[in-house]
Amino acid sequence: MTRRDSPTKLVPGLLLLVVLGVVAQSIPGVNALLVAIVLGAVFTNLTSLPDRFTPGLAVHPLFLETGIVLLGASVSLDEMAASGVVVALLVVATVATGLLTVELLSRRVFDVGAKTGSVLAAGSSICGVSAATAIAGSIEAKSEQLTHAVATILLFDAVTLVAFPAVSHWVTLSPKQFGVWVGLSMFSTGPVAAAGFAHSSLAGQWATVTKLTRNSLLGVVALGYTALYVTDDDDGRLDVAQLWNRFPKFLVGFFVVALVSNLGVLSAGTLTTVAAVGDWLFVFAFVGLGFSIRLSQMRETGLKPVSVVLCYLLLISVLTFGAVSLLL
Amino acid sequence: MMRPWFSVTSRTGPIQACCATAYDCWVDLERGWQATLLGLGIVAFEFVLAHGV
Numbered sequence: 001m002t003r004r005d006s007p008t009k010l011v012p013g014l015l016l017l018v019v020l021g022v023v024a025q026s027i028p029g030v031n032a033l034l035v036a037i038v039l040g041a042v043f044t045n046l047t048s049l050p051d052r053f054t055p056g057l058a059v060h061p062l063f064l065e066t067g068i069v070l071l072g073a074s075v076s077l078d079e080m081a082a083s084g085v086v087v088a089l090l091v092v093a094t095v096a097t098g099l100l101t102v103e104l105l106s107r108r109v110f111d112v113g114a115k116t117g118s119v120l121a122a123g124s125s126i127c128g129v130s131a132a133t134a135i136a137g138s139i140e141a142k143s144e145q146l147t148h149a150v151a152t153i154l155l156f157d158a159v160t161l162v163a164f165p166a167v168s169h170w171v172t173l174s175p176k177q178f179g180v181w182v183g184l185s186m187f188s189t190g191p192v193a194a195a196g197f198a199h200s201s202l203a204g205q206w207a208t209v210t211k212l213t214r215n216s217l218l219g220v221v222a223l224g225y226t227a228l229y230v231t232d233d234d235d236g237r238l239d240v241a242q243l244w245n246r247f248p249k250f251l252v253g254f255f256v257v258a259l260v261s262n263l264g265v266l267s268a269g270t271l272t273t274v275a276a277v278g279d280w281l282f283v284f285a286f287v288g289l290g291f292s293i294r295l296s297q298m299r300e301t302g303l304k305p306v307s308v309v310l311c312y313l314l315l316i317s318v319l320t321f322g323a324v325s326l327l328l
Numbered sequence: 329m330m331r332p333w334f335s336v337t338s339r340t341g342p343i344q345a346c347c348a349t350a351y352d353c354w355v356d357l358e359r360g361w362q363a364t365l366l367g368l369g370i371v372a373f374e375f376v377l378a379h380g381v
Binding site for chain 2: 007061062065066068069070072073249250251252253254256257260265266267269270273274277
């Protein structure tokens with residue numbers, strides 16, 4: 001929720017999210033989350049919404065994060081622990097491969113500049129826009145370098161948000177494999193969760209957990225980049241307070257709910273209801289995600305950064321597809 | 329600082345004052361903490377509905 005927005009100002013946008021969410025849920029035979037995204041994207045690109053809808057629409061990340069908190073109730077910590085080591089190793093390998101690949105493509109093949117390349121590498125390898133912003137701060141990138149990288153990442157968030165669920169019908173992966181694949185390949189946390197849940201609830205859980213594991217490497221990578229770029233001026237250092245500031249706090253709720261659920265405190269009926277509430281929150285959030293897909297912004301993105309990230313995405317998608325097929 | 333729409337003046341009662349304070353605290357929270365509180369609140373609500381207080 002944006003600071004200084006009064007509740008009454010939130011009403012029009014929230015109503016729009018809810019109405020489109022209900023429409024998405026009521027269309028039979030198609031995935032409600034995909035419909036929600038498409039409805040949001042169509043609405044924002046084909047109509048000119050009055051400004052009074054903006055504050056309410058901006059609440060959608062809160063729905064997404066609350067949905068992830070509630071997701072904790074469906075998580076089996078035993079199962080996570082059993083596959084955790086393999087997934088963690090896959091995450092480390094993917095992030096390392098991603099950073100090296102994007103850095104090489106940026107500097108040696110497409111010549112987009114070192115700092116733009118580093119911001120792109122962080123954004124595509126770790127957690128999208130937030131990682132790009134964090135690394136840009138660490139290496140003191142210029143605002144236009146960050147803008148190019150962010151626009152590119154947002155473009156691919158939009159494309160992959162539709163492409164991965166579409167591809168899921170033609171690939172033979174289990175829900176767990178698909179979730180981990182999505183969690184390893186896509187960029188920002190919201191679209192990753194969206195693509196996973198568009199496949200199935202279990203895929204959504206694994207996509208989210210895998211992605212959150214990837215996000216946890218942000219601090220290490222930021223410190224590495226800071227060390228790489230630091231010269232005589234060491235203002236870009238990250239301290240513990242900065243790392244905590246960037247830590248996604250909804251994870252605290254996710255783990256508390258997961259712990260409570262795994263202790264057996266909640267009955268099966270309560271778990272079902274909590275999951276249903278979470279599903280509705282995801283639908284509303286995905287309508288909001290659809291509203292963030294702006295075709296006009298996509299056209300403004302430069303071709304070179306897009307080429308770098310496209311090459312990386314194709315490579316990492318193929319590599320991680322093979323890895324999850326063999327190892328999980 | 330209280331929001332103008334909910335400012336505690338002589339014509340507002342204690343309930344409105346409480347709501348205004350609660351809303352201010354909520355808006356000042358980081359979104360991740362808002363999500364955590366909302367999520368835990370939903371789980372607690374469902375638990376109470378199922379088991380009683």
